[in-house]
Amino acid sequence: MWSYFANPERFDRLAAAMLPWTWGLTVLLFAIGLPWALVFSPADYQQSETVRIMYVHVPAAWLAMAAYAGLGVSSFVYFIWRHNLADLAARALAPAGAVFAFLCLVTGALWGRPMWGAWWVWDARLTSMLVLFLLYLGYMALRGAIEDEKLRARAGSILAMAGLINLPIIKFSVDWWNTLHQPASVIRFDGPTIHASKLWPLSIMALAFTVLLTALVLTTMRTMIVERRLERLERQRESRLEAEAAL
Amino acid sequence: MSAMALFAREVRLAWAGGGGPAGPAAFNLAALALAPLAIGPDAETLAAAGPGIITFAALLATLQPAERIFGEDVADGTLELYALSGVGLAIASLMKALAFTLAVFWPLPALAFLGGLAYGLEPVSALVLSAGLLLAAPGLALVAAFAGALAAGLKRAGLLIALIAAPLQVPLLVFAAGAGRAAMDGTPTVLPNLMMAAAFTLAALVLAPLGAAAALRARLE
Amino acid sequence: MTEWLGMDGYAAFVWPAYLLTLVCVGGLVLHAVLRRRATAKRLAELEQVEGEA
Numbered sequence: 157m158w159s160y161f162a163n164p165e166r167f168d169r170l171a172a173a174m175l176p177w178t179w180g181l182t183v184l185l186f187a188i189g190l191p192w193a194l195v196f197s198p199a200d201y202q203q204s205e206t207v208r209i210m211y212v213h214v215p216a217a218w219l220a221m222a223a224y225a226g227l228g229v230s231s232f233v234y235f236i237w238r239h240n241l242a243d244l245a246a247r248a249l250a251p252a253g254a255v256f257a258f259l260c261l262v263t264g265a266l267w268g269r270p271m272w273g274a275w276w277v278w279d280a281r282l283t284s285m286l287v288l289f290l291l292y293l294g295y296m297a298l299r300g301a302i303e304d305e306k307l308r309a310r311a312g313s314i315l316a317m318a319g320l321i322n323l324p325i326i327k328f329s330v331d332w333w334n335t336l337h338q339p340a341s342v343i344r345f346d347g348p349t350i351h352a353s354k355l356w357p358l359s360i361m362a363l364a365f366t367v368l369l370t371a372l373v374l375t376t377m378r379t380m381i382v383e384r385r386l387e388r389l390e391r392q393r394e395s396r397l398e399a400e401a402a403l
Numbered sequence: 404m405s406a407m408a409l410f411a412r413e414v415r416l417a418w419a420g421g422g423g424p425a426g427p428a429a430f431n432l433a434a435l436a437l438a439p440l441a442i443g444p445d446a447e448t449l450a451a452a453g454p455g456i457i458t459f460a461a462l463l464a465t466l467q468p469a470e471r472i473f474g475e476d477v478a479d480g481t482l483e484l485y486a487l488s489g490v491g492l493a494i495a496s497l498m499k500a501l502a503f504t505l506a507v508f509w510p511l512p513a514l515a516f517l518g519g520l521a522y523g524l525e526p527v528s529a530l531v532l533s534a535g536l537l538l539a540a541p542g543l544a545l546v547a548a549f550a551g552a553l554a555a556g557l558k559r560a561g562l563l564i565a566l567i568a569a570p571l572q573v574p575l576l577v578f579a580a581g582a583g584r585a586a587m588d589g590t591p592t593v594l595p596n597l598m599m600a601a602a603f604t605l606a607a608l609v610l611a612p613l614g615a616a617a618a619l620r621a622r623l624e
Numbered sequence: 625m626t627e628w629l630g631m632d633g634y635a636a637f638v639w640p641a642y643l644l645t646l647v648c649v650g651g652l653v654l655h656a657v658l659r660r661r662a663t664a665k666r667l668a669e670l671e672q673v674e675g676e677a
Contacts (some may be wrong), residue, residue, distance in 0.1 A: 194642070195628065205631040208638050212645040235617070252652055259648045263641040270637050287570045294567040301557045310621035311553050315567060318549065318614050322571060368649065372656050379660045386667055393674065 164381050167241055171374045178371040185364030192357035209267040211358055215365040216260035217281075220288055221323065223369060225251030225297070228320030231313035241377070243309040246316060247299070248376035252369055259279075260285050291370035292318040406494050409485075413502030421471050428510040434460035435518045446523050453522030454532050454583030460518070461511045461536050461578055462543055462569075469547035469564045472503055473555040473615070477622060486623055492616035500548035500611065504541045508569040512537040515583075524587055531593055532583030535600055539579035542604030545611035546571045552615035555622070574603045 193211035200207035227249045234242035264282050265275045276282070295315055302308040350358070412622040417423065438456045439449055473496075476482045485495040515536045519529025550568035582596035631638045 199632060204634060206634045206637055208631070209641045212641055216645070229427065255648050255652055259645060262644055266641045266644075270634055287573055290566070290570040293568060294563075296461065297563055297566050298553060301554070301563055306624070306637045307621055311618055314552055314614055314621070316618045318571060318610070322573075365649075368653075372652055375656045375660060379656070379663050382660075382667055383665045386663065386670065389667075389670055389674070393670070 164241060167299055168378055168381055171378050175371060175374055178367060178374065182364060182368045182371050185360055185367060188274075189357060189360040189364045191360055197357045198353050203271060205313075206267055206270050207354065209263055210354070211361045213260060213263040213267055214358060215362040216256045216263060217285060219365050219369055220253055220257035220260050220285065222353055222366070223249045223256060224288060224291065224316075224319065224323060225254060225318045227375075228323070231316035231320075234309060235313040235317065241311070244377045244380045245373060246309075246312065247380065250292060250296055250299075252372055254289065254296065256365075256369075257289040257292055261289060278378045287322070291322065295319065406490050406498055409488075409490055409495060410498040410502055413499050417503050417506035420475075421468065424501040424507045424510050427507055428514065428553045430467045431460050431464040431511060434463060435514070435521070436571075439522075450523035450587070453519060453524050453529075454580045454587060457515050457518045457522065457532060458539075458576055458580035458583065460535065461515060461540070461579075462572055464511060464541070465490050465508060465543040465547045465572075466561075466565050466568055468503075468507060469568065470498055470554070470560045472548045472551040473619065474515050474551065474560060477555040477619075482619055482623065486620070492619050493612045496552065496615035496619065497545075497608070499613035500545045500615075501541065503548065504544040508540050508544055511540050519583065524583070526584040527574060530581060531586035531597075535579035535582035535597055538597060538600040538604055539575040542575045542600070542607040543572055545604075545607040546575070549611040549614045549618070552618040555619075566572075575600060575607075578603065 189211070193208055195213075197208070199205045230242040230245040230249065233239060234246065261282070264285070268277055268282075269275050295312060298315055299308050300313045302311055324377050435457065438452075438460070442448060442452060473482075476485070486492055488495070490498075512533045516529050516533035518618045520526065524532065547564065549567050549571070550564040551560075553567060554563040557563060578596045578600035582593050582600065585592040585596055629635060640645075
């Protein structure tokens with residue numbers, strides 16, 4: 157399967173066909189999710205209107221983690237099979253994931269201030285999100301520091317895989333530390349405990365963010381394929397011009 | 404070259420080269436001396452912050468020389484020799500990191516004990532903290548070595564190493580400091596914390612050399 | 625409407641959270657779109673130059 161999609165032209169055609177639908181679905185989902193989150197969903201009896209922050213905070217957290225999982229998996233695929241598309245996916249995912257981690261941290265602070273009385277609480281999940289943010293920064297800094305394209309991709313993939321081993325620690329750190337933060341209440345083995353009136357808008361917002369990330373990554377990957385072609389063409393042109401000048 | 408011979412050679416080199424254990428030890432000491440000047444002389448606050456500051460200072464000390472672990476090998480071609488030596492890059496990385504732990508980082512647990520006393524911990528608590536660092540130090544060194552292998556020979560490698568290694572060292576930091584804190588508070592979680600620190604060092608023992616070897620191999624191609 | 629904007633006294637927290645989300649998500653989308661356009665433009669220019677040569 158990998159080698160089938162590893163062909164950049166085939167991928168580009170597929171992505172081009174998918175993208176209008178993906179962007180369209182993103183707009184549709186936000187058009188439903190945003191009013192639901194901001195207007196129609198009820199205020200919480202304890203948290204009042206601040207619960208509305210959840211509809212952006214939780215999806216941002218999910219996406220920051222999902223993007224890192226995607227980064228780790230595509231790095232693995234690149235590391236083993238050396239498919240360039242997997243490296244492109246990793247490159248496209250990293251900055252987006254970092255932005256979502258950042259968004260999660262700041263919205264967490266904005267939610268924490270009225271609820272806990274503090275902008276920042278050193279609880280397990282906020283802290284692991286901070287660590288995840290640092291992982292993203294380290295990954296991007298490493299890639300930025302290496303000039304050789306192949307080495308950059310290889311080193312990046314190794315670091316992303318090492319970081320992926322850290323993700324379970326982030327997920328289960330809820331159990332390790334036990335502080336003020338409410339335990340993860342959406343996904344549990346005995347089913348969701350969050351009330352349906354909030355679960356629906358939350359699910360739709362989470363889906364909207366996820367489809368948005370998909371659209372974003374596909375678009376960026378397509379751009380990167382063109383950029384590669386551009387660089388090749390420019391190199392060819394330069395060497396041709398040099399050859400002509402030498403004549 | 405056998406793995407043991409490699410280990411012995413690396414211990415000698417790490418001991419003699421670049422100031423050996425003096426650099427990280429002095430760095431650790433400076434961090435321990437400066438923190439109270441920032442926090443204030445209140446004995447209770449210092450004791451409460453002690454295990455954390457001491458472990459954190461040790462973590463920083465393991466990052467400080469990490470650039471050296473592989474930087475010179477990449478620069479002077481020793482890396483090719485290791486790759487051809489038949490020991491394998493993974494075993495070579497493991498031996499280098501362990502040699503580094505033994506030759507360069509050995510003062511860190513001792514400093515943790517002295518630092519614990521200076522910060523007002525009971526001798527038993529300081530000893531537990533020291534044991535925590537003894538268990539965590541090889542893991543910290545291995546993660547630092549992994550980051551060092553990724554960043555070897557790059558511009559501003561030191562900064563990169565810190566940024567790469569720090570998040571990966573988080574579990575070791577948590578449990579080494581956690582052991583010291585538990586001993587200080589009298590909570591019965593000293594042993595679990597120590598065992599978790601040991602577990603993460605063991606995990607690093609397996610994974611970090613593989614990662615470092617992969618990073619070094621990428622350089623040779 | 626005013627009541628809704630007031631967010632039960634938590635307007636100072638809810639709206640900045642959504643505003644920041646807009647800035648972050650909008651920034652990502654804008655960056656992706658502008659990058660795509662710039663690349664397409666560069667490619668078109670290069671192809672034109674090459675076509676003349």
